[in-house]
Amino acid sequence: MATIRHHPEAIGVGLLLSAVGGYLDAYTYVGYGGVFANAQTGNVVLLAIGLIRGEFAEALRHVPPLLSFLVGLGVAESLARPWARRTLRRPARVVLGTEALVLALVALIALPNTVVTVAVAFVAALQVSTFKKVGDVPYNATVTTGNLRSLVAEFANWWADRVSGARRRFGVLAGIVLSFAGGAAVGAALTLTTGRFAGLLPAVAVLVALTAIAVETRRREREER
Known part of the structure:
Protein backbone atom coordinates (compact mmCIF):
# COMPACT_ATOMS: atom_id res chain seq x y z
CA MET A 1 0.00 0.00 0.00
CA ALA A 2 1.34 3.42 -0.94
CA THR A 3 1.74 6.03 1.75
CA ILE A 4 1.52 9.81 1.71
CA ARG A 5 3.96 10.45 4.52
CA HIS A 6 7.20 8.47 4.70
CA HIS A 7 8.59 9.86 7.95
CA PRO A 8 7.23 8.87 11.38
CA GLU A 9 5.74 11.50 13.65
CA ALA A 10 7.23 12.89 16.83
CA ILE A 11 5.43 11.69 19.94
CA GLY A 12 3.88 15.11 20.54
CA VAL A 13 2.32 15.20 17.08
CA GLY A 14 1.02 11.65 17.47
CA LEU A 15 -0.59 12.46 20.81
CA LEU A 16 -2.13 15.65 19.43
CA LEU A 17 -3.60 13.95 16.36
CA SER A 18 -4.96 11.13 18.52
CA ALA A 19 -6.66 13.66 20.78
CA VAL A 20 -8.18 15.29 17.69
CA GLY A 21 -9.43 11.88 16.54
CA GLY A 22 -11.29 11.24 19.79
CA TYR A 23 -12.53 14.82 19.90
CA LEU A 24 -14.08 14.65 16.42
CA ASP A 25 -15.98 11.44 17.14
CA ALA A 26 -17.48 13.04 20.25
CA TYR A 27 -18.12 16.30 18.37
CA THR A 28 -20.19 14.71 15.62
CA TYR A 29 -21.87 12.12 17.86
CA VAL A 30 -22.98 14.63 20.50
CA GLY A 31 -23.62 17.60 18.25
CA TYR A 32 -24.77 16.10 14.98
CA GLY A 33 -27.30 13.38 15.55
CA GLY A 34 -25.40 10.45 17.02
CA VAL A 35 -23.21 9.86 13.96
CA PHE A 36 -19.50 9.10 14.19
CA ALA A 37 -16.87 10.91 12.11
CA ASN A 38 -14.04 8.39 12.53
CA ALA A 39 -15.51 5.22 14.03
CA GLN A 40 -17.06 3.72 10.92
CA THR A 41 -17.47 0.44 12.80
CA GLY A 42 -19.93 2.27 15.02
CA ASN A 43 -21.75 3.70 12.02
CA VAL A 44 -22.05 0.26 10.41
CA VAL A 45 -23.40 -1.26 13.64
CA LEU A 46 -25.89 1.58 14.19
CA LEU A 47 -26.96 1.34 10.54
CA ALA A 48 -27.63 -2.38 10.92
CA ILE A 49 -29.51 -1.92 14.20
CA GLY A 50 -31.69 0.79 12.70
CA LEU A 51 -32.55 -1.38 9.71
CA ILE A 52 -33.47 -4.35 11.90
CA ARG A 53 -35.69 -2.13 14.06
CA GLY A 54 -37.39 -0.73 10.99
CA GLU A 55 -36.10 2.76 11.80
CA PHE A 56 -35.01 3.40 8.24
CA ALA A 57 -34.60 7.17 8.44
CA GLU A 58 -32.49 6.76 11.58
CA ALA A 59 -30.42 4.02 9.96
CA LEU A 60 -29.76 5.90 6.74
CA ARG A 61 -28.24 8.86 8.61
CA HIS A 62 -25.13 6.72 9.03
CA VAL A 63 -24.68 6.06 5.31
CA PRO A 64 -23.41 9.48 4.07
CA PRO A 65 -20.44 9.71 6.49
CA LEU A 66 -19.58 6.09 5.78
CA LEU A 67 -19.49 6.74 2.03
CA SER A 68 -17.59 9.99 2.56
CA PHE A 69 -14.99 8.14 4.62
CA LEU A 70 -14.53 5.66 1.77
CA VAL A 71 -14.10 8.51 -0.71
CA GLY A 72 -11.54 10.10 1.60
CA LEU A 73 -9.59 6.85 1.72
CA GLY A 74 -9.63 6.73 -2.06
CA VAL A 75 -8.38 10.32 -2.32
CA ALA A 76 -5.61 9.53 0.17
CA GLU A 77 -4.54 6.54 -1.91
CA SER A 78 -4.41 8.81 -4.97
CA LEU A 79 -2.30 11.39 -3.13
CA ALA A 80 0.22 8.67 -2.32
CA ARG A 81 0.80 7.85 -5.99
CA PRO A 82 3.98 9.15 -7.71
CA TRP A 83 2.04 11.33 -10.16
CA ALA A 84 0.29 13.10 -7.29
CA ARG A 85 3.54 13.61 -5.41
CA ARG A 86 4.99 15.32 -8.49
CA THR A 87 2.09 17.77 -8.37
CA LEU A 88 1.88 18.24 -4.59
CA ARG A 89 5.32 18.54 -3.03
CA ARG A 90 4.01 18.29 0.53
CA PRO A 91 0.83 16.17 0.41
CA ALA A 92 0.83 15.56 4.18
CA ARG A 93 0.67 19.29 4.77
CA VAL A 94 -2.15 19.56 2.26
CA VAL A 95 -4.05 16.92 4.24
CA LEU A 96 -3.67 18.78 7.54
CA GLY A 97 -4.36 22.15 5.96
CA THR A 98 -7.53 20.81 4.39
CA GLU A 99 -8.61 19.27 7.68
CA ALA A 100 -8.06 22.50 9.61
CA LEU A 101 -9.98 24.50 7.00
CA VAL A 102 -12.93 22.09 6.96
CA LEU A 103 -13.15 22.01 10.76
CA ALA A 104 -13.06 25.80 10.95
CA LEU A 105 -15.80 26.13 8.33
CA VAL A 106 -18.18 23.67 10.00
CA ALA A 107 -17.61 25.48 13.30
CA LEU A 108 -18.26 28.95 11.92
CA ILE A 109 -21.09 28.24 9.47
CA ALA A 110 -24.43 26.73 10.48
CA LEU A 111 -24.76 23.69 8.23
CA PRO A 112 -27.11 20.69 8.09
CA ASN A 113 -26.02 17.72 10.19
CA THR A 114 -25.38 15.54 7.16
CA VAL A 115 -23.10 18.11 5.53
CA VAL A 116 -21.02 18.37 8.70
CA THR A 117 -20.66 14.63 9.27
CA VAL A 118 -19.81 14.03 5.60
CA ALA A 119 -17.15 16.77 5.64
CA VAL A 120 -15.58 15.64 8.91
CA ALA A 121 -15.60 11.97 7.88
CA PHE A 122 -13.80 12.88 4.65
CA VAL A 123 -10.93 14.72 6.36
CA ALA A 124 -10.76 12.04 9.06
CA ALA A 125 -10.14 9.46 6.32
CA LEU A 126 -7.37 11.62 4.88
CA GLN A 127 -5.75 11.84 8.31
CA VAL A 128 -5.93 8.14 9.12
CA SER A 129 -4.38 7.28 5.76
CA THR A 130 -1.54 9.77 6.15
CA PHE A 131 -0.24 9.53 9.71
CA LYS A 132 0.52 5.95 10.69
CA ASN A 157 6.38 -8.29 25.28
CA TRP A 158 7.69 -6.08 28.06
CA TRP A 159 6.34 -7.85 31.15
CA ALA A 160 6.51 -11.50 30.10
CA ASP A 161 9.21 -11.68 27.45
CA ARG A 162 11.44 -8.71 28.31
CA VAL A 163 11.62 -7.72 24.64
CA SER A 164 13.95 -4.80 24.01
CA GLY A 165 12.07 -1.53 23.48
CA ALA A 166 8.69 -3.01 24.40
CA ARG A 167 8.34 -0.88 27.53
CA ARG A 168 8.90 2.31 25.53
CA ARG A 169 6.44 1.24 22.83
CA PHE A 170 3.91 0.35 25.53
CA GLY A 171 4.31 3.84 26.97
CA VAL A 172 3.80 5.47 23.57
CA LEU A 173 0.66 3.45 22.89
CA ALA A 174 -0.70 4.13 26.38
CA GLY A 175 -0.24 7.84 25.73
CA ILE A 176 -2.02 7.57 22.39
CA VAL A 177 -4.99 5.70 23.88
CA LEU A 178 -5.27 8.15 26.77
CA SER A 179 -5.01 11.11 24.38
CA PHE A 180 -7.83 9.69 22.27
CA ALA A 181 -10.01 9.20 25.36
CA GLY A 182 -9.14 12.63 26.71
CA GLY A 183 -9.91 14.23 23.36
CA ALA A 184 -13.30 12.51 23.30
CA ALA A 185 -14.10 13.74 26.81
CA VAL A 186 -13.12 17.33 26.01
CA GLY A 187 -14.96 17.16 22.69
CA ALA A 188 -18.16 15.98 24.35
CA ALA A 189 -17.97 18.62 27.08
CA LEU A 190 -17.30 21.53 24.73
CA THR A 191 -19.89 20.42 22.18
CA LEU A 192 -22.53 20.29 24.91
CA THR A 193 -21.64 23.80 26.06
CA THR A 194 -20.65 25.62 22.87
CA GLY A 195 -22.34 23.67 20.07
CA ARG A 196 -20.81 23.84 16.63
CA PHE A 197 -18.14 26.31 17.76
CA ALA A 198 -16.43 23.43 19.54
CA GLY A 199 -15.02 22.55 16.11
CA LEU A 200 -12.59 25.46 16.35
CA LEU A 201 -10.39 23.75 18.96
CA PRO A 202 -9.46 20.72 16.81
CA ALA A 203 -8.89 23.08 13.87
CA VAL A 204 -6.30 24.94 15.95
CA ALA A 205 -4.80 21.66 17.17
CA VAL A 206 -4.38 20.45 13.59
CA LEU A 207 -2.65 23.71 12.68
CA VAL A 208 -0.27 23.21 15.61
CA ALA A 209 0.51 19.70 14.34
CA LEU A 210 1.03 21.08 10.84
CA THR A 211 3.45 23.71 12.15
CA ALA A 212 5.39 21.13 14.16
CA ILE A 213 5.71 18.86 11.13
CA ALA A 214 6.87 21.75 8.93
CA VAL A 215 9.52 22.79 11.46
CA GLU A 216 10.76 19.22 11.83
CA THR A 217 10.88 18.76 8.06
CA ARG A 218 12.98 21.90 7.61
CA ARG A 219 15.36 20.79 10.36
CA ARG A 220 15.78 17.36 8.79
CA GLU A 221 16.36 18.83 5.32
CA ARG A 222 19.05 21.17 6.66
CA GLU A 223 20.82 18.24 8.29
CA GLU A 224 20.71 16.24 5.06
CA ARG A 225 22.38 18.97 2.97
Whole structure:
Protein backbone atom coordinates (compact mmCIF):
# COMPACT_ATOMS: atom_id res chain seq x y z
CA MET A 1 0.00 0.00 0.00
CA ALA A 2 1.34 3.42 -0.94
CA THR A 3 1.74 6.03 1.75
CA ILE A 4 1.52 9.81 1.71
CA ARG A 5 3.96 10.45 4.52
CA HIS A 6 7.20 8.47 4.70
CA HIS A 7 8.59 9.86 7.95
CA PRO A 8 7.23 8.87 11.38
CA GLU A 9 5.74 11.50 13.65
CA ALA A 10 7.23 12.89 16.83
CA ILE A 11 5.43 11.69 19.94
CA GLY A 12 3.88 15.11 20.54
CA VAL A 13 2.32 15.20 17.08
CA GLY A 14 1.02 11.65 17.47
CA LEU A 15 -0.59 12.46 20.81
CA LEU A 16 -2.13 15.65 19.43
CA LEU A 17 -3.60 13.95 16.36
CA SER A 18 -4.96 11.13 18.52
CA ALA A 19 -6.66 13.66 20.78
CA VAL A 20 -8.18 15.29 17.69
CA GLY A 21 -9.43 11.88 16.54
CA GLY A 22 -11.29 11.24 19.79
CA TYR A 23 -12.53 14.82 19.90
CA LEU A 24 -14.08 14.65 16.42
CA ASP A 25 -15.98 11.44 17.14
CA ALA A 26 -17.48 13.04 20.25
CA TYR A 27 -18.12 16.30 18.37
CA THR A 28 -20.19 14.71 15.62
CA TYR A 29 -21.87 12.12 17.86
CA VAL A 30 -22.98 14.63 20.50
CA GLY A 31 -23.62 17.60 18.25
CA TYR A 32 -24.77 16.10 14.98
CA GLY A 33 -27.30 13.38 15.55
CA GLY A 34 -25.40 10.45 17.02
CA VAL A 35 -23.21 9.86 13.96
CA PHE A 36 -19.50 9.10 14.19
CA ALA A 37 -16.87 10.91 12.11
CA ASN A 38 -14.04 8.39 12.53
CA ALA A 39 -15.51 5.22 14.03
CA GLN A 40 -17.06 3.72 10.92
CA THR A 41 -17.47 0.44 12.80
CA GLY A 42 -19.93 2.27 15.02
CA ASN A 43 -21.75 3.70 12.02
CA VAL A 44 -22.05 0.26 10.41
CA VAL A 45 -23.40 -1.26 13.64
CA LEU A 46 -25.89 1.58 14.19
CA LEU A 47 -26.96 1.34 10.54
CA ALA A 48 -27.63 -2.38 10.92
CA ILE A 49 -29.51 -1.92 14.20
CA GLY A 50 -31.69 0.79 12.70
CA LEU A 51 -32.55 -1.38 9.71
CA ILE A 52 -33.47 -4.35 11.90
CA ARG A 53 -35.69 -2.13 14.06
CA GLY A 54 -37.39 -0.73 10.99
CA GLU A 55 -36.10 2.76 11.80
CA PHE A 56 -35.01 3.40 8.24
CA ALA A 57 -34.60 7.17 8.44
CA GLU A 58 -32.49 6.76 11.58
CA ALA A 59 -30.42 4.02 9.96
CA LEU A 60 -29.76 5.90 6.74
CA ARG A 61 -28.24 8.86 8.61
CA HIS A 62 -25.13 6.72 9.03
CA VAL A 63 -24.68 6.06 5.31
CA PRO A 64 -23.41 9.48 4.07
CA PRO A 65 -20.44 9.71 6.49
CA LEU A 66 -19.58 6.09 5.78
CA LEU A 67 -19.49 6.74 2.03
CA SER A 68 -17.59 9.99 2.56
CA PHE A 69 -14.99 8.14 4.62
CA LEU A 70 -14.53 5.66 1.77
CA VAL A 71 -14.10 8.51 -0.71
CA GLY A 72 -11.54 10.10 1.60
CA LEU A 73 -9.59 6.85 1.72
CA GLY A 74 -9.63 6.73 -2.06
CA VAL A 75 -8.38 10.32 -2.32
CA ALA A 76 -5.61 9.53 0.17
CA GLU A 77 -4.54 6.54 -1.91
CA SER A 78 -4.41 8.81 -4.97
CA LEU A 79 -2.30 11.39 -3.13
CA ALA A 80 0.22 8.67 -2.32
CA ARG A 81 0.80 7.85 -5.99
CA PRO A 82 3.98 9.15 -7.71
CA TRP A 83 2.04 11.33 -10.16
CA ALA A 84 0.29 13.10 -7.29
CA ARG A 85 3.54 13.61 -5.41
CA ARG A 86 4.99 15.32 -8.49
CA THR A 87 2.09 17.77 -8.37
CA LEU A 88 1.88 18.24 -4.59
CA ARG A 89 5.32 18.54 -3.03
CA ARG A 90 4.01 18.29 0.53
CA PRO A 91 0.83 16.17 0.41
CA ALA A 92 0.83 15.56 4.18
CA ARG A 93 0.67 19.29 4.77
CA VAL A 94 -2.15 19.56 2.26
CA VAL A 95 -4.05 16.92 4.24
CA LEU A 96 -3.67 18.78 7.54
CA GLY A 97 -4.36 22.15 5.96
CA THR A 98 -7.53 20.81 4.39
CA GLU A 99 -8.61 19.27 7.68
CA ALA A 100 -8.06 22.50 9.61
CA LEU A 101 -9.98 24.50 7.00
CA VAL A 102 -12.93 22.09 6.96
CA LEU A 103 -13.15 22.01 10.76
CA ALA A 104 -13.06 25.80 10.95
CA LEU A 105 -15.80 26.13 8.33
CA VAL A 106 -18.18 23.67 10.00
CA ALA A 107 -17.61 25.48 13.30
CA LEU A 108 -18.26 28.95 11.92
CA ILE A 109 -21.09 28.24 9.47
CA ALA A 110 -24.43 26.73 10.48
CA LEU A 111 -24.76 23.69 8.23
CA PRO A 112 -27.11 20.69 8.09
CA ASN A 113 -26.02 17.72 10.19
CA THR A 114 -25.38 15.54 7.16
CA VAL A 115 -23.10 18.11 5.53
CA VAL A 116 -21.02 18.37 8.70
CA THR A 117 -20.66 14.63 9.27
CA VAL A 118 -19.81 14.03 5.60
CA ALA A 119 -17.15 16.77 5.64
CA VAL A 120 -15.58 15.64 8.91
CA ALA A 121 -15.60 11.97 7.88
CA PHE A 122 -13.80 12.88 4.65
CA VAL A 123 -10.93 14.72 6.36
CA ALA A 124 -10.76 12.04 9.06
CA ALA A 125 -10.14 9.46 6.32
CA LEU A 126 -7.37 11.62 4.88
CA GLN A 127 -5.75 11.84 8.31
CA VAL A 128 -5.93 8.14 9.12
CA SER A 129 -4.38 7.28 5.76
CA THR A 130 -1.54 9.77 6.15
CA PHE A 131 -0.24 9.53 9.71
CA LYS A 132 0.52 5.95 10.69
CA LYS A 133 3.62 5.84 12.90
CA VAL A 134 5.02 7.56 15.98
CA GLY A 135 8.71 6.80 15.89
CA ASP A 136 8.85 3.05 15.30
CA VAL A 137 5.35 2.48 16.70
CA PRO A 138 2.47 1.96 14.23
CA TYR A 139 -0.72 3.63 15.44
CA ASN A 140 -4.09 4.90 14.33
CA ALA A 141 -4.95 8.48 15.27
CA THR A 142 -8.66 8.15 14.59
CA VAL A 143 -9.68 4.67 15.75
CA THR A 144 -8.47 3.20 19.04
CA THR A 145 -9.29 -0.52 18.67
CA GLY A 146 -6.02 -1.44 16.97
CA ASN A 147 -4.08 0.73 19.41
CA LEU A 148 -5.58 -1.20 22.33
CA ARG A 149 -4.57 -4.51 20.76
CA SER A 150 -1.02 -3.25 20.21
CA LEU A 151 -0.95 -1.86 23.75
CA VAL A 152 -1.68 -5.26 25.28
CA ALA A 153 0.78 -6.98 22.93
CA GLU A 154 3.60 -4.61 23.90
CA PHE A 155 2.76 -5.00 27.58
CA ALA A 156 3.11 -8.76 27.18
CA ASN A 157 6.38 -8.29 25.28
CA TRP A 158 7.69 -6.08 28.06
CA TRP A 159 6.34 -7.85 31.15
CA ALA A 160 6.51 -11.50 30.10
CA ASP A 161 9.21 -11.68 27.45
CA ARG A 162 11.44 -8.71 28.31
CA VAL A 163 11.62 -7.72 24.64
CA SER A 164 13.95 -4.80 24.01
CA GLY A 165 12.07 -1.53 23.48
CA ALA A 166 8.69 -3.01 24.40
CA ARG A 167 8.34 -0.88 27.53
CA ARG A 168 8.90 2.31 25.53
CA ARG A 169 6.44 1.24 22.83
CA PHE A 170 3.91 0.35 25.53
CA GLY A 171 4.31 3.84 26.97
CA VAL A 172 3.80 5.47 23.57
CA LEU A 173 0.66 3.45 22.89
CA ALA A 174 -0.70 4.13 26.38
CA GLY A 175 -0.24 7.84 25.73
CA ILE A 176 -2.02 7.57 22.39
CA VAL A 177 -4.99 5.70 23.88
CA LEU A 178 -5.27 8.15 26.77
CA SER A 179 -5.01 11.11 24.38
CA PHE A 180 -7.83 9.69 22.27
CA ALA A 181 -10.01 9.20 25.36
CA GLY A 182 -9.14 12.63 26.71
CA GLY A 183 -9.91 14.23 23.36
CA ALA A 184 -13.30 12.51 23.30
CA ALA A 185 -14.10 13.74 26.81
CA VAL A 186 -13.12 17.33 26.01
CA GLY A 187 -14.96 17.16 22.69
CA ALA A 188 -18.16 15.98 24.35
CA ALA A 189 -17.97 18.62 27.08
CA LEU A 190 -17.30 21.53 24.73
CA THR A 191 -19.89 20.42 22.18
CA LEU A 192 -22.53 20.29 24.91
CA THR A 193 -21.64 23.80 26.06
CA THR A 194 -20.65 25.62 22.87
CA GLY A 195 -22.34 23.67 20.07
CA ARG A 196 -20.81 23.84 16.63
CA PHE A 197 -18.14 26.31 17.76
CA ALA A 198 -16.43 23.43 19.54
CA GLY A 199 -15.02 22.55 16.11
CA LEU A 200 -12.59 25.46 16.35
CA LEU A 201 -10.39 23.75 18.96
CA PRO A 202 -9.46 20.72 16.81
CA ALA A 203 -8.89 23.08 13.87
CA VAL A 204 -6.30 24.94 15.95
CA ALA A 205 -4.80 21.66 17.17
CA VAL A 206 -4.38 20.45 13.59
CA LEU A 207 -2.65 23.71 12.68
CA VAL A 208 -0.27 23.21 15.61
CA ALA A 209 0.51 19.70 14.34
CA LEU A 210 1.03 21.08 10.84
CA THR A 211 3.45 23.71 12.15
CA ALA A 212 5.39 21.13 14.16
CA ILE A 213 5.71 18.86 11.13
CA ALA A 214 6.87 21.75 8.93
CA VAL A 215 9.52 22.79 11.46
CA GLU A 216 10.76 19.22 11.83
CA THR A 217 10.88 18.76 8.06
CA ARG A 218 12.98 21.90 7.61
CA ARG A 219 15.36 20.79 10.36
CA ARG A 220 15.78 17.36 8.79
CA GLU A 221 16.36 18.83 5.32
CA ARG A 222 19.05 21.17 6.66
CA GLU A 223 20.82 18.24 8.29
CA GLU A 224 20.71 16.24 5.06
CA ARG A 225 22.38 18.97 2.97
